[in-house]
Amino acid sequence: xxxxxxxxxxxxxxxxxxxxxxxxxxxxxxxxxxxxxxxxxxxxxxxxxxxxxxxxxxxxxxxxxxxxxxxxxxxxxxxxxxxxxxxxxxxxxxxxxxxxxxxxxxxxxxxxxxxxxxxxxxxxxxxxxxxxxxxxxxxxxxxxxxxxxxxxxxxxxxxxxxxxxxxxxxxxxxxxxxxx
Amino acid sequence: xxxxxxxxxxxxxxxxxxxxxxxxxxxxxxxxxxxxxxxxxxxxxxxxxxxxxxxxxxxxxxxxxxxxxxxxxxxxxxxxxxxxxxxxxxxxxxxxxxxxxxxxxxxxxxxxxxxxxxxxxxxxxxxxxxxxxxxxxxx
Numbered sequence: 001x002x003x004x005x006x007x008x009x010x011x012x013x014x015x016x017x018x019x020x021x022x023x024x025x026x027x028x029x030x031x032x033x034x035x036x037x038x039x040x041x042x043x044x045x046x047x048x049x050x051x052x053x054x055x056x057x058x059x060x061x062x063x064x065x066x067x068x069x070x071x072x073x074x075x076x077x078x079x080x081x082x083x084x085x086x087x088x089x090x091x092x093x094x095x096x097x098x099x100x101x102x103x104x105x106x107x108x109x110x111x112x113x114x115x116x117x118x119x120x121x122x123x124x125x126x127x128x129x130x131x132x133x134x135x136x137x138x139x140x141x142x143x144x145x146x147x148x149x150x151x152x153x154x155x156x157x158x159x160x161x162x163x164x165x166x167x168x169x170x171x172x173x174x175x176x177x178x179x180x
Numbered sequence: 181x182x183x184x185x186x187x188x189x190x191x192x193x194x195x196x197x198x199x200x201x202x203x204x205x206x207x208x209x210x211x212x213x214x215x216x217x218x219x220x221x222x223x224x225x226x227x228x229x230x231x232x233x234x235x236x237x238x239x240x241x242x243x244x245x246x247x248x249x250x251x252x253x254x255x256x257x258x259x260x261x262x263x264x265x266x267x268x269x270x271x272x273x274x275x276x277x278x279x280x281x282x283x284x285x286x287x288x289x290x291x292x293x294x295x296x297x298x299x300x301x302x303x304x305x306x307x308x309x310x311x312x313x314x315x316x317x318x319x
Contacts, residue, residue, distance in 0.1 A: 038213040042205075046221040051306055054228050058313045122287045124210035132215065133291040137274040141263070143217075144256050144298050151252050151305040154312050 001027045014063075018056045025049040035099075039128045184233075191233045198226030206299050210288065216295035220302025227303075228310050236314050245315075248307045255301030262293045 004024045008017050025048025032041035097103070114131055122130040132140055205212075206219035231239030263274040271278035276290025 039215070039218075042213045042218050043221075046218045046225070050225045051221050051228075054225060054232075055309060055313065058228075058232075058310060062313070122284065122291070124288055124291065126210050126212065128213070129209050129215055129291060129295075130287075133294055134274075134276065134287055137263075137294065140294070140298065141256075141259055141274070144259055144301050147302055147305050148252055148256050151249070151308045154309055155249070158312050159315070 001031075014060055018053060018060065021056070022049045022053045025052070187233055191229060195226050195230050198229070199223055202226065202303075206295065207292070209295055210291065216298030216300075217302050219295075220299040220304075221306060223299070224303045224306035224310070227307060231310070231314070236311075240311070243307060245308065245311045248304045248311065251304035252301050252308060255297045255299070255304065258297035258300065259294045262290055262297070266290070 001024060004020055004027065008020050008024065011017055011020070025044055028048065029041045029045040032038075032044060114127055114135070118127050118130045118135075119125060122134055124130055202219045202223035205214035205222060206216060209215035209219070227239065227243070230242075262276070266275045266278055267273055269278040274290070274294075276287045277283045278286060279289050280286035
């Protein structure tokens with residue numbers, strides 16, 4: 001995954017970059033499957049490797065497929081800042097519990113209740129769905145509203161593709177028989 | 181893309197399968213991985229592929245942008261509607277137990293309902309984004 005990430009940054013051909021992004025998402029999904037987080041893996045595969053690639057390609061059709069190379073001075077200060085930030089993030093992960101540690105705080109408070117009681121309380125076997133939709137239904141409602149807000153923002157900024165429609169209505173009727 | 185006959189035939193075969201798989205993930209999310217969000221994304225991906233192969237005009241005849249925008253809001257309203265129905269039946273907001281006499285059946289009904297709302301919203305929003313990008317002319 002690190003190799004793919006470095007390649008995404010270095011390669012100038014945007015089409016190759018988009019394909020590599022899809023590969024990166026697929027690798028991330030495989031990692032989630034290995035960690036037994038199947039729902040997350042499905043989401044990553046559908047969003048990262050599916051819809052993102054299609055939207056990026058649609059955007060690529062509007063622009064050029066080569067990145068403009070700008071000669072910039074390599075700033076030493078920026079490198080120092082990035083290294084310090086990365087070091088701080090890695091230092092922060094040292095305090096986190098080991099993967100699979102049964103004594104981790106996340107596994108001692110609510111998780112036992114979810115894993116042991118949810119099938120009786122909700123009546124469906126998939127615990128992830130019951131947690132998402134029932135125990136924290138309000139959060140999921142918030143997520144749905146966030147998705148709707150994204151669509152509203154895009155419509156406000158770049159319109160809703162209505163220009164094509166007006167052009168289509170001006171075309172002669174019967175032009176649709178040519179495409180089949 | 182009208183002259184790519186192999187692409188056209190393969191897409192014609194694939195798109196129904198993609199859409200059926202999306203519906204399977206939508207309504208089988210209680211037993212297997214997945215739910216409304218993933219199902220909406222997969223459905224819209226299938227539809228966008230259709231639009232890329234057969235042209236944007238044909239796709240916009242099938243689902244016009246206005247309908248997509250309406251459905252995006254309708255999904256959220258469906259979600260909120262389930263929450264309000266719980267209040268009217270004497271529970272708390274999004275407390276599905278009160279929907280039916282049996283607690284488990286009520287919870288399951290509520291989850292299926294809100295997942296449907298999420299799925300409709302996500303699919304319609306993804307379509308709206310695609311229309312917004314694809315409807316622009318090259319400048």
